[in-house]
Amino acid sequence: MDPNRPPVSVPTQWWHRLSENKIQCDLCPRFCHLSDGQRGLCFVRGAEQGEVRLYSYGRSSGFCIDPIEKKPLNHFLPGTPVLSFGTAGCNLACRFCQNWDMSKSREMDTLTQSAMPETIARSARKQGCRSIAFTYNDPVIFHEYAIDAAIAAREYGVRSVAVSAGYVCPEPCAEFYQHMDAANIDLKAFTERFYKRICGGSLAPVLETLKYLRHKTDVWLELTTLLIPGENDSDSELHALSAWVREHLGKDVPLHFSAFHPDWKMRDIPATPASTLSRARKIAMDEGLQFVYTGNVHDKAGGSTWCPECAARLIERDWYELGHWGLNDQGCCAHCGYKLPGIFEAEAGSWGARRKPIRLV
Numbered sequence: 001m002d003p004n005r006p007p008v009s010v011p012t013q014w015w016h017r018l019s020e021n022k023i024q025c026d027l028c029p030r031f032c033h034l035s036d037g038q039r040g041l042c043f044v045r046g047a048e049q050g051e052v053r054l055y056s057y058g059r060s061s062g063f064c065i066d067p068i069e070k071k072p073l074n075h076f077l078p079g080t081p082v083l084s085f086g087t088a089g090c091n092l093a094c095r096f097c098q099n100w101d102m103s104k105s106r107e108m109d110t111l112t113q114s115a116m117p118e119t120i121a122r123s124a125r126k127q128g129c130r131s132i133a134f135t136y137n138d139p140v141i142f143h144e145y146a147i148d149a150a151i152a153a154r155e156y157g158v159r160s161v162a163v164s165a166g167y168v169c170p171e172p173c174a175e176f177y178q179h180m181d182a183a184n185i186d187l188k189a190f191t192e193r194f195y196k197r198i199c200g201g202s203l204a205p206v207l208e209t210l211k212y213l214r215h216k217t218d219v220w221l222e223l224t225t226l227l228i229p230g231e232n233d234s235d236s237e238l239h240a241l242s243a244w245v246r247e248h249l250g251k252d253v254p255l256h257f258s259a260f261h262p263d264w265k266m267r268d269i270p271a272t273p274a275s276t277l278s279r280a281r282k283i284a285m286d287e288g289l290q291f292v293y294t295g296n297v298h299d300k301a302g303g304s305t306w307c308p309e310c311a312a313r314l315i316e317r318d319w320y321e322l323g324h325w326g327l328n329d330q331g332c333c334a335h336c337g338y339k340l341p342g343i344f345e346a347e348a349g350s351w352g353a354r355r356k357p358i359r360l361v
Contacts, residue, residue, distance in 0.1 A: 009053040223253060226259075309338040
């Protein structure tokens with residue numbers, strides 16, 4: 001394989017034969033049954049000559065340096081830049097997708113940039129990025145490419161972040177996350193009805209992924225729930241979601257409530273009011289969660305990190321800009337010594353809110 005040019009396709013591991021003419025993809029709970037020449041729902045994995053192959057290896061819809069808080073990750077290397085990229089396709093069918101031009105693409109021409117794992121890792125190091133992020137569309141579907149990029153990044157002292165819906169089978173999940181340093185999992189709602197009707201999937205596998213990440217790995221974990229008016233924002237559902245997170249993941253797992261805006265197939269739904277996010281944050285904190293954040297709205301209090309022991313502001317955030325830094329060089333509250341859970345450096349990064357598209361060479 002030319003180390004600088006992406007292949008047309010690469011073989012994959014997670015599949016098995018059903019019959020002489022059919023194979024099943026075992027990467028995610030969708031379990032697509034494929035005949036030769038047929039693509040799965042994700043579109044980037046398909047059957048070819050009796051095996052499942054990946055067609056997006058080494059190809060991206062674009063690269064951009066973002067603040068790590070945009071992933072969102074608030075307890076992982078705050079203030080540092082992250083080299084972000086995605087491919088095309090998705091294994092869910094969320095009607096509200098806000099990256100639908102990439103995740104719902106059925107045109108491989110969307111993948112206009114080529115970058116092999118070594119190039120990504122080298123570029124991240126050269127640009128001063130502390131991590132790379134597999135984002136914009138779900139890295140579950142470009143499993144092999146993401147793993148190879150993470151392995152290459154580790155050789156350059158660069159960490160890896162997965163931004164995912166967590167809709168993956170247990171065995172490939174375990175293989176994938178042994179190479180990741182942090183993850184933000186999109187817990188889209190807390191009812192099977194929502195997942196089936198609006199996402200074309202199921203809640204149960206996502207909950208299993210979350211429990212696995214929290215209890216069986218060292219991956220730093222944060223959660224995001226996009227609140228859609230009238231769909232997943234009722235008090236009862238928010239109480240149930242928050243209680244489940246506290247009971248099964250722990251009170252110190254950060255939870256981000258993010259504002260929906262009309263997009264793709266849900267343009268008739270109004271944008272989420274800031275008051276809904278504030279209500280959700282209060283419910284989650286009343287349920288015992290210690291680190292609850294609001295996103296996609298201007299809310300300095302809801303975006304900042306507060307000490308659960310002495311109520312001091314530990315990390316001030318205004319959108320993606322960091323202000324007051326109340327941690328010592330050991331990642332502890334400078335007032336009371338509380339050890340803030342997460343992965344921190346001795347000082348905050350200074351990347352700010354910049355978004356810098358780049359082209360890798």
